[in-house]
Amino acid sequence: MTLRYTQSNAADKKFAKIDQRGRHDPTHKTNQLELYKRKTKVSLKVFRQIFNNDFNIGFHMPKKDKCTLCESRKQESAKFTEVEECAYQKHLKDKEENAVHATIERFVNKRIIWAPSEWSTIISNARINPKPFQVVMLKHSDFLSWKSQNILPTGITKTLDGSIFQFNQVKIALFEKGKDEIQVQYSYSDSADILVLSLTSGTAKGKTSRKLKNASNKLEAIYPQPLKISHLKYRDLMQLCEKKNYSSSIC
Structure with a gap:
């Protein structure tokens, strides 16, 4: 009976499947782990030396995730004209701006913005590494005609x-x-x-x-004084505050 169970429930054709009934050890750890622990463990230095020198292994980004324009320029050795270089620099700038917008959108997606004054803090905290975004606050006097x-x-x-x-x-x-x-x-x-x-x-x-x-x-x-909201907008906001839809710190 034991041999028949072992043959029909073999895991990876090496070890018998562990009985799932009752309390038992984690099933994702096979006996192969115990066999590995019996051998002398090597240091991290030896592991890195073998991994980097004895094995020809490389990790690459999938081609579908690469920029076709940037990759094509890496393969070309010819000099580019001034117009092509300006267009490529604009392309890099657009990529950076799109990455910033995507980072902010992912961070804001699951958060509630109660007041416009919170946007500067939210955007600044959207990125930690290499450093938070720098937010420049503009006043009405900064917009010129x-x-x-x-x-x-x-x-x-x-x-x-x-x-x-x-x-x-x-x-x-x-x-x-x-x-x-x-x-x-x-x-x-x-x-x-x-x-x-x-x-x-x-x-x-x-x-x-x-x-x-x-x-x-x-x-x-352009604006000699701060822009004011309309009377209807002000009335709606005050109604939300009276119904306690906003916290008292905002109202």
Whole structure:
């Protein structure tokens, strides 16, 4: 009877299955563990030496979890153009921003936000390693109005070399920060002529030119005072406080 039970309930074809009736030792520990304990244990140093030198084992991230663009750049040895490098840096920045958003969303998913003032603490605690997120609190005075600087020329008829500017033929336009000039091309070809337009010279006619020259560098705040909630919103919040849906510390 014992031999028949052992043969029919063999675990891994080596040891008999443990009787599950009554109190017993953990079933996930077979007799093989006891046999291993009888031998002399080696130190961690010896284990690492054997594992790192005698075995050719590598651990890799699954391909489906890798970024195809980043992996393709690792395989290429050719130099990249400035445009390709800028696009790749933007790609890395987008990946980092998406990772930050995903971390915050996972942390906030199972939490209740009782008041907007709690968001800064919640976001800061969403990550511990390598360090918590740094949250910058903005006030109403930090939002500036750029309408005084948003002056686009409407009367440019000639380029700096005196040729007639054909707006309908423009294929490429290049704007650079801090410069009052625009570079345009009438073709997508790399050998196409580059024409330069000035935003402040006499080529911009009428009021637009004067506004560009006299544009104020001082930016004003959009909101002179903190924004107030509507009367209906205030009434609903007070009703929630009266019904004790919020804690007394918030109300």
